[in-house]
Amino acid sequence: MGRVSTFTVAVATTALLMCLWVGVQAEDPYLFFEWNVSYGTISPLGVPQEGILINGQFPGPKINCTSNNNIVVNVFNNLDEPFLLTWYGIQHRKNSWQDGTPGTMCPIMPGTNYTYHFQVKDQIGSFYYFPTTGLHRASGGIGGLQIHSRNLIPVPFDAPADDYSVIIGDWYTKGHKALKKLLDSGRTLARPDGIQINGKSGKVGEQQPVLFTMEAGKTYRYRVCNVGLKTSLNLRIQGHTLKLVEMDGSHTVQNVYDSLDIHVGQCFSVLVTANQEPKDYYMVVSSRFTKHPLTAVGIVRYANGKGPASAELPPPPPETANGIAWSINQFRSFRWNLTASAARPNPQGSYHYGKINITRTIRLVNSRSYVNGNLRYAINGVSHKDESTPLKLAEYYGIHDKVFKYDIIKDEPEAEAEKKVALSPNVVNATFRNFVEIILENHEKTIQTWHLDGYSFFAVAIEPGRWSPEKRKNYNLVDAVSRHNIQVYPGSWAAIMTTLDNAGMWNMRSEMWERFYLGQQLYISVLSPARSLRDEYNLPDDTPLCGIVKDLPKPPPYSIHGT
Known part of the structure; x- marks a missing residue:
């Protein structure tokens, strides 16, 4: 069957499947x-190289949708390697089958296609998608995903003149294959070669395309x-302030900043008012906490403006220890907008999360070491490795014991966990609805950044030093932002709930x-x-199977009544 007809069939049948399945x-x-x-x-840095494109584009196509929309994406893999996309920050309620990670899905093999279908249930905000297979993320396959509020739900700011995606x-x-080869040989990645802004990297004084246009x-x-x-x-943007209104899918208290630290994986929405002399201005993106600073600029142009951007760039925040303190203070200034009407994650107790009793505390310590001469990174002494059978499939088929063991790490890391590192699938068994x-x-x-798929969490604290129970007195238990990514500075800790x-x-x-x-x-x-459809969906019929479950009969499906 040809491509057009394949997608036609997918389009014709997906609505029915989704109504029954979702x-x-x-x-x-x-x-x-x-x-x-x-x-x-x-050529993100001006040097031609092989990249991963979606419909011939880098960054890839932007998905513009509205809260509760159902998204159906038919992905054809024309690469020479298996491929998966994850929808970063999308919670996939009851539906980890669409999460797009090697632990939940078999990859899309070269020359084949797979249709993702998921609902952006009760979410708003700024997100993106990217590949999770190998080092594909280093070569592209990345684009924006924007979820707008429904018309009947007021947004806590006036509609902007335009809505720009900044990747x-x-x-x-070097590209993803060369970088993967480096890591597979036991070495680490060198420092990056530069910074890209929407697939471009400009320098002060050079001729470059206009990234964004504003009217006075x-x-x-x-x-x-x-x-x-x-x-x-x-x-930062020359001559302009940034009013923060949303991060990682939550409306925020609208503080105004001269610049914002944005750590790996994080998405921020800012409002910028064109209130300066009509001419060109530089958007400036620079590295933080690195020995060798990197900077890229892009042109923001006023319509009918006259004059080039000034060569004098706004200064970056301080570096060294003072820079970390500056960045921590900025994190502490972020507050959840509790008066905004919008979809809210974790509806059970979202408004008063600080009054919910903690049922389990898990302390995770990251470490760097060498195992058999090869570089590995670990959590509580275990360095995760993927198996040929996705972990979720093994669990669903009732044969997880042939693929992994639960809870090989402890909630409290052992004293030698950072020195003795084991390679194994790392799966924590959790209790449904526990806080x-x-x-x-x-x-x-x-510096580290962490992300949790399927959830938003309350980022209640970041502090230097080691954590202990008495540190809870410093938590923000009222209006910490509900988000899905948090940074942890060197020699520091962060707490999420x-x-x-x-x-x-x-x-x-x-x-x-x-x-x-x-x-x-x-x-x-x-x-x-x-085991009820009220809590989790069944394995979709069109899910590709691999590993030891490939030829096994499917387990009995969940029903609405459960077991």
């Missing part, structure tokens, strides 16, 4: 996309996502991709005792 209401619209993933020549990140000119007197929304591999970045506290403790000299009310198998990981690839990740298994 159980959505008829009034929730469907958006359909067909994406072709291929190699092509790109930023560090960049290597109007206000614009910039949705900025750091999609890089390892580098925290700072964003958990997770402590992320960083004993290393480099969430209700495990989304059944499935969910990846918790370092968003620094070298660390993810070399083991700094785990999966949290959240099973509903009822």
Whole structure:
């Protein structure tokens, strides 16, 4: 069957499948996309190299949707390697089958296609998608995903004159295959070669294309996502302030900043008012906490403006220890907008999360070591490795004991955990609907960023030093932002809290991709005792199977009544 007819069949049948499988209401619209993933020549740093394109584009096509929309994306893999996409920050309620990680799905093999279908249930905000297979993220396959509020739900700011997607990140000119070869040989990645802004990297005084245009007197929304591999970045615009209104899917108290630190994996929305002399201005993106600073600029032009951008760039925040203190203070200034009407995550107790009793505390310590001469990164002494059978499939088929063991790490790391590292699938068994506290403790000299699929969590604290129970007195238990990514500074810890009310198998990981690839990740298994469709969806019929489940009969499906 040819490609057109394949997608036609997918389009014709998906609505029926989704109504039966997802159980959505008829009034929730469907958006359909067909994406072709291929190699092509790109030049983010001005040097031609092989990149991963979606429909011939880098960054890839932007998904614009509305809260509760059903998204259907038919992905054709024209690469020479298996491929998966994850929808970063999308909670996939009851549906880890669509999460797009190696622990939950078999990859899309070369020359084949797979249709993702998921609902952006009760979410708003700025997100993105990217590949999770190998080091593909280093070569592209990345684009913005924007979820707008429904018309009947007021937004806590006036509609902007335009809504811009800003995809930023560090960049290597070697490409994903060369970088993967480096890591597979036991070495580490060198420092990045530069920074890209929407696939470009400009320098002061050089001729370059205009990235964004503004009209004098109007206000614009910039949705900025750091999609890089390892580098925290700072964003600023000459002569303009940034009013923060949303981060990682939550409306925030609208503080005004001269610049913002945006760590790997994080997305911020800022409002920028064109209230300066009509001419060109530089958007500046620079590296943070690195020995060798990197900077890229892009042109923001006033319509009918006259004059080039000034060569004098706004200064970056301080570096060294003072820079970390500056960045921590900025984090502490972020507050959840409790008066905004919008979809809210974790509806059980979202408004008063500080009054919920903690049922479990998990302390996770990251470490760097060598195993058999090869570099590995670990959590509580275990460096995760993927198996040929996705962990979620093994669990669903009732044969997990042939693929992995639960709870090989302890909730409290052992004293020698950072020295003795084991390579194994790392799966934490969790109790459905428990309210958990997770402590992320960083004993290393480099900054870390962490992400949890399937959930938003309350980022209640970041502090220097080691965590202890008495540190809870410093938590923000009122209006910490509900988000899905948090940074942990060198020699520091962070605390997050969430209700495990989304059944499935969910990846918790370092968003620094070298660390993810070399083991700094785990999966949290959240099973509903009822085995009911009210809590978790069945394995979709069109799911490709691999590993030891490939030829096994499918287990009995869940029913609405459960077991």
